[in-house]
Amino acid sequence: MKIAVVGAGSWGTALAKVLSEKGHEVFLLARRSEVAEAINHRRENPQYLPGIILPAELQASVEPEVLRDRELILWVVPCQSLRGVLKSLRDYLGSDTPMISAIKGIEIESGKTPFEVLQEFFPENRALMVLSGPSFALEVANRLPTAVVLAGEDEKLVHSFQEALSLPYFRIYRSLDVRGVELCGALKNIIAIAAGISDGLGLGLNARAALITRGLSEIIRLGVKLGAKSITFSGLAGLGDLVLTCTGNLSRNYTVGFRLGKGEKLSEILQDLHQVAEGLKTALAVKKLSEKHQVEMPISEAVYRILYEEESPAEVLRKLLSRPLKAEFEVLPL
């Protein structure tokens, strides 16, 4: 299959490597020519995946022309950049070319997910899909076993892409709950920041387990209000990715939280953060969505206050722990 991956950061490069190893003809569309040149001539993306040797067949370019004859496009740019990237590239794209978003975020202005933004640009396209799940780029690039989920509305189509894109070390499960799979991936990043803060403060493993569990509970509440199926949250894109990013120090979101917990200011952290930590922006989008839909999200709210109202992590923690006691599950008559 002729494939283009748009976005030559860590995840775009790792996915392009997987697809190239599967035998597809892959173009990786970079924004900067030095990135494309390093990939084409040194077989490496030194800024984002240093030391990983990329397949000789994988080609990189900065020319949007390479999108013209592709049979599949993967979108792998930061969520807040997607709309601008689509505006600049739409003339090179077929209106019904299959497309997969591998982006985990929510647009701040519109409250839309990447899938919804793609639908806005390609309203007739019935071949839009979402890829999510626990998958650190570096581990995938090192061919460590990974399981992810591909979601789409057309079961036959998702099934065929599941087969076409899987490798033994990159197992793709399929789902019809696009909304759920996509929201899981976006919302877990905020909880990962919270887990990092907790670890940075030295609050211990009990606290982290509580954050993961209560975090899951609140992201299900919002997700279901927004049309997701609750069962999806117990799958790879939900619990799987939540556990990975709340416990793995390869996570950029967790790392930002950890540094905040250690007392660094967000402005200092942003200065040397050379990759995207989507949870920072998603926290703003979720603040608006939770207020609009009247969903209580105490952990996400706490992260928002630390990030954007400069409340100290210790003060936010004190408030979290003094919330009224309640039943664990709202639906049970306890």
Ligand SMILES: NC(=O)C1=CN([C@@H]2O[C@H](COP(=O)(O)OP(=O)(O)OC[C@H]3O[C@@H](n4cnc5c(N)ncnc54)[C@H](OP(=O)(O)O)[C@@H]3O)[C@@H](O)[C@H]2O)C=CC1
């Ligand atoms: N890394 C991971 O392990 C995983 C990441 N994801 C998701 O994938 C998405 C991309 O993340 P990731 O690859 O890690 O991010 P990185 O920060 O590693 O790379 C971002 C890439 O996007 C490019 N980019 C940024 N802004 C623009 C823009 N306005 N126009 C065009 N290109 C732009 C960057 O180009 P430049 O270098 O020129 O700035 C860079 O190639 C995120 O939503 C993330 O949550 C999902 C699963 C795993």
Ligand SMILES: O=C(CO)COP(=O)(O)O
């Ligand atoms: O989503 C990820 C792994 O599944 C990557 O997490 P970070 O963006 O926090 O690094």
